[in-house]
Amino acid sequence: xxxxxxxxxxxxxxxxxxxxxxxxxxxxxxxxxxxxxxxxxxxxxxxxxxxxxxxxxxxxxxxxxxxxxxxxxxxxxxxxxxxxxxxxxxxxxxxxxxxxxxxxxxxxxxxxxxxxxxxxxxxxxxxxxxxxxxxxxxxxxxxxxxxxxxxxxxxxxxxxxxxxxxxxxxxxxxxxxxxxxxxxxxxxxxxxxxxxxxxxxxxxxxxxxxxxxxxxxxxxxxxxxxxxxxxxxxxxxxxxxxxxxxxxxxxxxxxxxxxxxxxxxxxxxxxxxxxxxxxxxxxxxxxxxxxxxxxxxxxxxxxxxxxxxxxxxxxxxxxxxxxxxxxxxxxxxxxxxxxxxxxxxxxxxxxxxxxxxxxxxxxxxxxxxxxxxxxxxxxxxxxxxxxxxxxxxxxxxxxxxxxxxxxxxxxxxxxxxxx
Amino acid sequence: xxxxxxxxxxxxxxxxxxxxxxxxxxxxxxxxxxxxxxxxxxxxxxxxxxxxxxxxxxxxxxxxxxxxxxxxxxxxxx
Numbered sequence: 001x002x003x004x005x006x007x008x009x010x011x012x013x014x015x016x017x018x019x020x021x022x023x024x025x026x027x028x029x030x031x032x033x034x035x036x037x038x039x040x041x042x043x044x045x046x047x048x049x050x051x052x053x054x055x056x057x058x059x060x061x062x063x064x065x066x067x068x069x070x071x072x073x074x075x076x077x078x079x080x081x082x083x084x085x086x087x088x089x090x091x092x093x094x095x096x097x098x099x100x101x102x103x104x105x106x107x108x109x110x111x112x113x114x115x116x117x118x119x120x121x122x123x124x125x126x127x128x129x130x131x132x133x134x135x136x137x138x139x140x141x142x143x144x145x146x147x148x149x150x151x152x153x154x155x156x157x158x159x160x161x162x163x164x165x166x167x168x169x170x171x172x173x174x175x176x177x178x179x180x181x182x183x184x185x186x187x188x189x190x191x192x193x194x195x196x197x198x199x200x201x202x203x204x205x206x207x208x209x210x211x212x213x214x215x216x217x218x219x220x221x222x223x224x225x226x227x228x229x230x231x232x233x234x235x236x237x238x239x240x241x242x243x244x245x246x247x248x249x250x251x252x253x254x255x256x257x258x259x260x261x262x263x264x265x266x267x268x269x270x271x272x273x274x275x276x277x278x279x280x281x282x283x284x285x286x287x288x289x290x291x292x293x294x295x296x297x298x299x300x301x302x303x304x305x306x307x308x309x310x311x312x313x314x315x316x317x318x319x320x321x322x323x324x325x326x327x328x329x330x331x332x333x334x335x336x337x338x339x340x341x342x343x344x345x346x347x348x349x350x351x352x353x354x355x356x357x358x359x360x361x362x363x364x365x366x367x368x369x370x371x372x373x374x375x376x377x378x379x380x381x382x383x384x385x386x387x388x389x390x391x392x393x394x395x396x397x398x399x400x401x402x403x404x405x406x407x408x409x410x411x412x413x414x415x416x417x418x419x
Numbered sequence: 420x421x422x423x424x425x426x427x428x429x430x431x432x433x434x435x436x437x438x439x440x441x442x443x444x445x446x447x448x449x450x451x452x453x454x455x456x457x458x459x460x461x462x463x464x465x466x467x468x469x470x471x472x473x474x475x476x477x478x479x480x481x482x483x484x485x486x487x488x489x490x491x492x493x494x495x496x497x
Binding site for chain 2: 137138
């Protein structure tokens with residue numbers, strides 16, 4: 001069977017415009033949360049978010065590095081983040097220059113949960129106030145979810161599978177899992193896979209607030225608002241950004257002497273069949289996805305060293321923890337589990353990809369990132385290592401990443417160190 | 420450079436992300452400045468906005484260079 005390994009990483013997050021800045025800040029326990037600056041949010045119930053910082057910030061993102069000025073003007077920010085993260089991943093893998101044969105064997109699968117909501121909102125206003133003749137000719141293709149994959153393919157000449165997953169907050173994890181299968185099945189030798197999101201706009205924030213999903217009680221303390229597994233958690237903090245990995249067939253990577261971060265060994269998928277926004281109260285779907293991923297990996301639950309939880313800082317955290325316990329054991333079999341959403345917020349369609357990259361970096365550096373703000377762990381967390389407050393050095397061989405989305409869609413990925 | 424030509428140049432630079440010195444009156448939007456047909460639609464909208472002129476589709480189709488745009492605007496602006 002064709003094996004699939006990770007040979008390149010790219011990140012745009014509220015903690016940095018690249019992988020190393022983000023990771024350094026994450027391990028240092030920094031928070032990307034703050035009062036919303038992107039628009040005047042003073043009339044919103046939620047006024048905080050984890051924004052990608054502008055280029056003048058210490059850990060800001062400079063879109064000019066990899067995205068043409070003209071494209072920046074035409075597309076929504078999630079596409080800009082995605083193109084940049086894909087470029088970073090290709091450069092990291094040493095694949096930013098390829099011959100024609102390899103370009104035909106290289107595909108892209110970078111999705112998004114929602115797509116170009118800010119542009120849909122602003123052009124709706126143009127339509128309403130100034131009429132159809134003023135709507136931008138770039139409106140449609142600047143907002144479509146598959147247009148990161150399209151733009152990246154055009155920019156780098158990649159003629160392999162061109163695809164985009166849309167499964168709400170599971171998008172990033174499904175993208176990586178599905179792309180790994182495309183390599184396994186022989187559709188491609190290299191795949192760029194991941195997810196991106198940017199919906200910190202009035203309609204996006206209001207929509208999630210009205211769905212009672214966002215934290216609305218800690219507007220005055222933004223950095224304390226995302227607190228997964230803490231008893232005072234009260235909804236998620238919206239994040240934005242992108243995560244993209246280069247997946248590559250193992251022999252192909254070895255033959256060209258590529259740096260290999262980890263192997264994608266297990267992928268599990270399920271549906272809750274329960275409710276559009278609430279997870280199944282017993283976490284049945286989550287459990288099915290985790291079991292499938294570990295089983296496909298040919299591993300035992302005890303082999304998992306680190307779990308990057310979905311852990312959004314909502315009541316659903318308890319349900320996920322219950323499911324993880326049923327799969328790994330009451331003490332998680334000695335595994336550490338943290339939610340990095342405590343630092344970067346919830347990147348929605350980007351979350352699963354960004355968090356998979358954190359899992360991969362945990363393997364690389366043998367350190368697990370912390371769960372911030374875990375001051376008073378909720379009931380049921382006793383005996384579980386949730387890595388409160390500070391990162392910890394430990395042995396990390398195999399990792400499990402969970403992502404769950406509206407509609408009751410669940411994805412789990414297992415990755416492990418390649419010896 | 421006339422005031423109109425100057426403002427046209429600024430809009431083209433901003434929309435297409437090209438160097439100002441490339442935006443000569445002879446420059447073709449597609450052949451010299453890397454625009455596609457949708458970029459031209461957007462530019463025409465921006466010209467209409469900036470100069471308060473209406474550029475109908477059949478006239479817009481004949482605008483292929485920066486000079487064509489400048490000339491049309493100078494002839495039609497109020």
